[in-house]
Amino acid sequence: MTDELTVVRAGFAPIKGTRHLAHDRVMLDAQGPVGDRGFALVSVDPEDPARGRVLRTVQNPLLVAVRAEVTGDRLEVELPGGETVSAEPAATGERITCDYWGRDVELELVDGPHAELFSSWLDRPVRLARARRGDVVFAGPVSLVTTASLHDLARHVDRDAVDPARFRPTLVVETDEPYAEDTWLGREIRVGEATLRIGVPIPRCAVIDIRPETGERDVRLLKTLATHRPLNRAGEPAFGVFAEVVVPGAVGG
Template sequence: MTDELKVVRAGFAPIKGTRHLAHDRLVLDDLGVVGDRGFALVSVDTSAPSRGRVLRTVQHPSLVAVRAEVAGGGLEIELPGGETVSAEPVVTGESIICDYWGREVELELLDGAHSELFSRWLGRPVRLARARRGDVVFAGAVSMVTTASLADLARRVGDEAALAAARFRPNLVVETEEPYAEDTWLGREVQVGVARLRIGVPIPRCAVIDIHPETGERDVRLLKTLASHRPLNRAGEPAFGVFAEVVAPGVVG
């Protein structure tokens, strides 16, 4: 029997590292959330133009202050000051091999005003690139956290307002009564909307959770708090939430 979970928030960011936005409706296919991190920003190696590196949020926290949304056939980005670009990225026919957390992915380089705006915002030259479905995902197709675990962490840090779910960038927030009940779900199939997921491994957390999910400023020490009471992986990263794979595609919301 498959357990049915109540989803209280669903979301994603179309450009890796930009603000994690709530959505009323998510489409899940075999590879995960449609539209989730379909684009990334890359730093091109000037000494080897066919190679580069995907920008990491933990090294460029100001990215989370930027709103990005797919609108029709175009991509709209908005900086905190209100400057926007809304256009369809220009396909160049170029590709680049990028390092992404120790593995290589091939991305399609794009031209247009998006790259120029991000370069000005970050103070360094970057390019917008597009990934094949599933390529710019760290592990697991769908990320999930639970309401009881969020509430427990808020109690431990003494600041409920600091624990906006977007800080953890989950695709799904599901309702639970017991903190960390998700630790017991590994390998279990669950129903969300009309889709079915198989729970995989715990999500290891890094310092990204210490930055405000709208400004990018470091404001709380959640990582240290998590590490004080949660299981650690070999790299010393504490677990919070779980990854899941899509067993039966469908719509959530």
């Protein structure tokens, strides 16, 4: 029997590392949410232009304050102060091999005003690249956190609420018991039109301490989680679970 859960938020970021935005409707296929991390920012190796590195959010926290949305063929990027560019990324035919958390991914560099805006915001030269589905996704294609666990974490840090965008989840689902998702390994759940199979817990890093609106670290969620949540071998606390898509379909948040 497949259980059905209520989705209260569904979202993704079209450029890896930028603000995780909620969407009224997200389509899930075998590779996760359609439109998720279709682009990435890369730092090109000056000594070898054919190689580079995908920017990591934890090392570039200002990225999370940038809003990015795709409408049709146009990619719109907005900085916190309101400066905005909107254009269709132009294919260059250039391909670059980039390191992404210790593995090589091949990306296609694109032209447009976006790279200049990001370079100014981050105070370092970067290029915008198009990524194949799943290439700049860490571990599972879908990530899921629960309302009860978010409420429990808010209680631990003496806050009314914790913004789920800090955890960048594909889905936030409604639950009554904190961390009940820890027991869901292998379970199939229905969310909207889609069916998911729950996987392993998600290890967390310092990105969750970053305030999405500003890119500044403002609360020690990671340290708090480490006091009462299971840790992996790297000392990272678990919060939320990965999942794979068994039956594709649309999900509303």
